[in-house]
Amino acid sequence: MKTDLSSVKALVFDVFGTVVDWRSSIIADLEAFGRKKGISADWTGLTDDWRGAYRPTLNRVIKGELPFARLDDLHRGTLDGLLEKYGVKGLSEAEKDHVNKVWHRLNPWPDSVAGLTRLKRKYLISTLSNGNVALLTNMARHAGLPWDCILSAELFRAYKKEPAVYIGACDMLCLKRDEVMLVAAHKDDLLAAQQQGLRTAFIPRPGEYGPRKPPAEPPGFVPDIEAPSFVALAEKLGA
Amino acid sequence: MKTDLSSVKALVFDVFGTVVDWRSSIIADLEAFGRKKGISADWTGLTDDWRGAYRPTLNRVIKGELPFARLDDLHRGTLDGLLEKYGVKGLSEAEKDHVNKVWHRLNPWPDSVAGLTRLKRKYLISTLSNGNVALLTNMARHAGLPWDCILSAELFRAYKKEPAVYIGACDMLCLKRDEVMLVAAHKDDLLAAQQQGLRTAFIPRPGEYGPRKPPAEPPGFVPDIEAPSFVALAEKLGA
Numbered sequence: 294m295k296t297d298l299s300s301v302k303a304l305v306f307d308v309f310g311t312v313v314d315w316r317s318s319i320i321a322d323l324e325a326f327g328r329k330k331g332i333s334a335d336w337t338g339l340t341d342d343w344r345g346a347y348r349p350t351l352n353r354v355i356k357g358e359l360p361f362a363r364l365d366d367l368h369r370g371t372l373d374g375l376l377e378k379y380g381v382k383g384l385s386e387a388e389k390d391h392v393n394k395v396w397h398r399l400n401p402w403p404d405s406v407a408g409l410t411r412l413k414r415k416y417l418i419s420t421l422s423n424g425n426v427a428l429l430t431n432m433a434r435h436a437g438l439p440w441d442c443i444l445s446a447e448l449f450r451a452y453k454k455e456p457a458v459y460i461g462a463c464d465m466l467c468l469k470r471d472e473v474m475l476v477a478a479h480k481d482d483l484l485a486a487q488q489q490g491l492r493t494a495f496i497p498r499p500g501e502y503g504p505r506k507p508p509a510e511p512p513g514f515v516p517d518i519e520a521p522s523f524v525a526l527a528e529k530l531g532a
Numbered sequence: 533m534k535t536d537l538s539s540v541k542a543l544v545f546d547v548f549g550t551v552v553d554w555r556s557s558i559i560a561d562l563e564a565f566g567r568k569k570g571i572s573a574d575w576t577g578l579t580d581d582w583r584g585a586y587r588p589t590l591n592r593v594i595k596g597e598l599p600f601a602r603l604d605d606l607h608r609g610t611l612d613g614l615l616e617k618y619g620v621k622g623l624s625e626a627e628k629d630h631v632n633k634v635w636h637r638l639n640p641w642p643d644s645v646a647g648l649t650r651l652k653r654k655y656l657i658s659t660l661s662n663g664n665v666a667l668l669t670n671m672a673r674h675a676g677l678p679w680d681c682i683l684s685a686e687l688f689r690a691y692k693k694e695p696a697v698y699i700g701a702c703d704m705l706c707l708k709r710d711e712v713m714l715v716a717a718h719k720d721d722l723l724a725a726q727q728q729g730l731r732t733a734f735i736p737r738p739g740e741y742g743p744r745k746p747p748a749e750p751p752g753f754v755p756d757i758e759a760p761s762f763v764a765l766a767e768k769l770g771a
Contacts, residue, residue: 365706417669427706430656430681442669443681447704465686467604467666 296517298530300471301492304412305421305444305462307453307477308429310501312409312420313399313436316340317503322395330388332381339379341505346371348508351423351452361450363425369393396424397431402498406437408523415532419444421462421475423452442466454485463491474517476526480510487514494526495519535756537769539710540731543651544660544683544701546692546716547668549740551648551659552638552675555579556742561634569627571620578618580744585610587747590662590691600689602664608632635663636670641737645676647762654771658683660701660714662691681705693724702730713756715765719749726753733765734758 309315323336350367353359362370372393376384384392412418419442420429426445433440446452449461463473470490477483478498487493495516501507520526548554562575589606592598601609611632615623623631651657658681659668665684672679685691688700702712709729716722717737726732734755740746759765 417673419669425706426681426704430658430705434656434680441673441682442665448687465665466669467664 296492298474298492298517300469301416301474301530302472303417303419303466303468304474304476304494305419306409307475307479307482308420308422308424308432309399310498311476311478311496312405312438313401313432314498314500315344315396315399316501318399319343319395322398323392326392330384334379334381336379337503339375339381341503342375342378343368343371346375355452355455363428363447364423365393365396365425365428368396394428394431397428398435399432401436401438402522404522404524406439408525408527409439411527412523412530412532413439413441415527415530417441417466419462419466421453421458422446453482456485456489459486459489459491463489476523479508480514480516481508483516484511484514487516492517496523496526497521535731537713537731537756539708540655540713540769541711542656542658542705542707543713543715543733544658545648546714546718546721547659547661547663547671548638549737550715550717550735551644551677552640552671553737553739554583554635554638555740557638558582558634561637562631565631569623573618573620575618576742578614578620580742581614581617582607582610585614594691594694602667602686603662604632604635604664604667607635633667633670636667637674638671640675640677641761643761643763645678647764647766648678650766651762651769651771652678652680654766654769656680656705658701658705660692660697661685692721695724695728698725698728698730702728715762718747719753719755720747722755723750723753726755731756735762735765736760 306312319340320337327334327336354361409418418440420440421444422429423446425447426443429443429445444462446458449457451457463470471492474492474494475483475486476494476496478496478501483493483495493516518529520529545551558579559576566573566575589610593600648657657679659679660683661668662685664686665682668682668684683701685697688696690696702709710731713731713733714722714725715733715735717735717740722732722734732755757768759768
C-alpha cells in the first residue's frame, strides 16, 4: 500500500549529489584554476579523494573522535594533505581558501532549478545538508537555487545520518514528522529520515560518482516516491 | 568622516517594522477573521497591546526570568490573556493557532520586495530577526521576500539586542564583522549591532506604530548610511 503523501507540507533536500553535481563542478573549477595558475595536476583524482574522505571524516565527528566543526573546516583539513599528495605547491593562504570554497561553487543538475521552482509553488522547500550555512547560501546564489530556507547540520551540531538532524529540521519548521519529506539521491540518508518518521523521495543520480563505484546502499529500502528528476517529482506530486 | 562600506558583503535585515508593516497587516487580518467568524472586537487595540507586550516579554527571556522559547510560543503566551481582555470568546485551539500565526502573514512595505530584489544582485541578503525560523520562512513565502538565507534569534537561543545574535550571524555567514551590515528601522537595534562591529543602515518607517508614539531612540546614534526606502538604499549602495 502506498503511503499517503497529502500531509506533506515541506520538502527538505539533500544537496551534494542530489541537487548539485559536485564531481563535474569541482573538476572543471580546479582545472580552470590550474590553467590560470600554470599548475598541472590530476584534479580528477584529487576531487575523488576529497569526496572519498568525506564520510570517514564525518563518521569521526559522529563517533566523537573529532569535535564538531563546520564542513568548510573539515574540507580544509582534508585538502591540505591532498594538495601535498597531488604535488600542488606554492599556493598562498588566499588561494587555498579559494580552492576549499569550490564546494560553494557547485552547479545544479540540469533539472534542479526548474524542478525546485515548480515544487516551491506547492511546498516549502529547504536544504537539509551536511554543508554549513554559508556554504549552502553561497551555493544557492551561485547556482540560482530558490530555497525558502537554509537548514544545515551546522544548526544542530550533528551530521547526517544522526537522528538529531532530521528531528531538528521538523522542529525548526514547526512541522510534524509526516509533514516533511526528505528528497535525496542516497538511500542511506532516506532510510535514516524514514526511521524518524519523515516521508522520503528518491531521485537516482547515476552520474554522481562518474566512472567510480557509488557507495553501497541499504538493502530493501523502499522510498515513498521515486522519480528520475525534480521536474518528474513535481509532476508526480501535482506541483 | 564617512565609514568605508566597500567591505560589506552581506546585508542582514530586521524584519518586524523594517521589512513588513506588522500593524496594518495584523489589524486587517484579524478584522477579516472577526467578520468571517461573526466576532466583533477592538482588533486594533488587541494588535497594539500584543506588540506592546513584545519587548517586555523578550526582556524577561534576556534577564533569564523566562527560559528561551521561540517567538511563536511567546506570542501565544501573550495572546491568550489578550483574547480574554478583549472579550474574544469561544475560539477553538485551531482558531487560536490561526490567530497566533498572523505574524507569519505580514505584508511588506511597498518598497521592500523591489528593494530586496535589487540589493540581492550585489549582496547576500538575510533576515536577522527575533522571529523564529518557521515564522520568517512562512512570511517570506507569503510576502514574496527573496531572502538568500533565514537567520533568526532562534538559531542562537538569544534575542536581540543581545550581542550573541549579531556575533552569531557574522559567524554563521563566515564573514568578518565589517563585512556585514544590519538594515533596520530601529536605532537601538542598529546601535547594538554597531557595538559589535557591524555596519549599519537606518531606514525610517514613520508609519510603523500608526498613531501611537514609537519607543524612545538612543540619543546621538549615527548610522553608517540612511535611506528612506530599500530602493533608495540600493541606489546609494550602487546595487
